[in-house]
Amino acid sequence: MLCGIISGVNTTPQGWSTYNLGKKFSMVDTEKWLEAMGFFTRINSRLGGIALSYLATLEKISEVTQIKWWDENLGRFEQKTRMKEVGGAAFQFDEFLHESSILSLAKIIEDTSIELKRFVGFKFDSVKNHHDVIHLKELQTIRALANVIKHNVSILERNSSESAKFLVDECGMQDGWELDVFIHTRHDAFKIVEYIPKVYLAMLDLVEKSLGIKHRFQDLTFDDAYNEIYELLLPEVINLSRPSRGSQKSVIEGAPIEDSRIKQENAKPNLSLD
Secondary structure, rough: OOOOOOOOOOOOOOOEEEOOOHHHHHHHHHHHHHHHHHHHHHHHHHHHHHHHHHHHHHHHHHHOOOOOOOOOOOOHHHHHHHHHHHHHHHHHHHHHHHHHHHHHHHHHHHHHHHHHHHHHOOOEEEOEEOOOHHHHHHHHHHHHHHHHHHHOOOOOHHHHHHHHHHHHHHHOOOOOOOOHHHHOOOOOHHHHHHHHHHHHHHHHHHHHHHOOEEHHHHEEEEEEEHHHHHHHHOOOOOOOOOOOOOOOOOOOOOHHHOOOOOOOOOOOOOOOOO
């Protein structure tokens, strides 16, 4: 089903876009409309995969942190070993999830820019030729993080690249730190739940700038667009909590791993990681 709904165009309950009755479209208008539909569908499909993967994995990480590692039949050393194994698994799981999500978001931005150039001759670069796209800083942050992950083994060294310099100077990230520190403390640069709708809206903005076709989400407030995007990406039939803003019930992206207690009914408080 085509997911795109053009602003000012009638829609069916299922979300199909239809022409207003009596309105005439030239061949050029029709071609642009069909091209925009293709972009809308691909944007939705790509971001839907990331949204489902990220949120489902986040739930699984929460389950891992609740594993009952305490066993009264084991000695102190074995207990500490099991606690470290559970904690280590949660940290590794969390780090991999956020880095892979950043790389996936960067790929969506790059894929869309390549297709815009290839199919409609529209050139976009989040640094050199950004067209004042909405949520530009978020796109630039995603790109910079992806570059540090791919080219500097996830270590933020300001003098190593323009991407690292941007993250330190513009995003308030500490020079010399590894990215996993920012991930586990939920630095704003790794707010994946916020990035997904913002990347969605930014890609729609590029489609409008290139083809002159506007998606109806662009006429909504950010909170309303945020909620509708997640409703579209994660239909109710999928038994997974959806993020939401405003008056709707919210889903928190996740507390810092340091604050996620690995709780056990009989866990001894004097066990340490030493």
